[in-house]
Amino acid sequence: MTDILLANRFFRLTVSRDGQPGRSWSHPPPVQSQAEEGLEITFRITKTITREPNTGQISIYNLSADSRSYCQVKGAELTLEAGYEDLHGQIFTGQTQLVYSKREGTSWVTTLETGDGLKFLFGHGIGLALGGRVTMRQAVEESLAAMGVPKGVHKGLDALVDKTFPRGFVASGNPTTTMDGLADRGGLHWSIQDGRSHVYPRGQYGSDEIILISDVRKAGGLVGSPERFDRTLTNPFQTQDPFANPLRGIRFKSLLNPLIVPGTRVRLESRDITGTYRCIKVTQTGDRRGQPWYSEVEADEVRQ
DSSP states (O other), rough: OOOHHHHHHEEEEEEEOOOOOOEEESHHHHHHHHOOTEEEEEEEEESSSSOOEEEEEEEEEEHEEEEEEHHOOOTOOEEEEETTTEEEEEEEEEEEEEEEEEEETTTTEEEEEEEEEEHHHHSOEEEEOOOOOOOOHHHHHHHHHHHOEEEEEEEEEETOGOOTTTTEEEEOHHHHHHHHHHHHEEEEEEEEEEEEEEETTTSSOOOOOOEEEESOSSOOOOOEEEEEEHHHHHHHHHOTTTTEEEEEEEEEEEEOTTTTOOEEEEEEEEHHHHHHEOOOOOEEEEEETOEEEEEEEEEEEEEE
């Protein structure tokens, strides 16, 4: 089974500049394409439930000189899809911050260091003035719109009827400071995930879907045994969440699954641990030259 999974690995890296469609490199290559030969990839994508930018480091091997030159631009848009031929999807979207190429033996290795939502978080300040009675939904969504962030998952904002601004809402300057203040007032999580805003009450989920992770060795299957840990001692994602049990953290590894993202729920079924957990940190790792092609997850148990 392991040999089959190794053979069925899939990736597609797309880099675009100046608003143009861009260029893609993939394995397996598209049918009837003039693919560059010997392409391999390694990557490490780290995403969290917090508003700190998600990050990625991606190295692609044996690009042509023209392709290496094309990638060598700060601020280019980048998308990485990965998984297996029967289960793959987007695992990262962001902007390049540092790109460099070097020779390793007979191979050229191009490394792209990237961040998610950097152009929204650090691109410019905001200026916003809303008159009259302003709801929490209006304040949040107008602030994100002023930042230029496309709307993603927004849940539970209409229920915050006691968190209105009866005399209007004004914001200026640092956009993260504005959103942090709104999140504290409303008891919200906010973050940028793959270039889109995610906002929902602390203790709730970004998606209603529950992903099954079991001992079965197939795409999305559990690798090794989950382990419990004390979040109060080792976990940096404490957010004064009244619904979270701070003592019941769990770590696990599965075969790479693009559906596992921060804020989603997973149903673990193993010999040692069975239960439903909320993902708070997801690290997607891959190495087409070797064994790793995994999703590594830290999650918490949420009181119902």
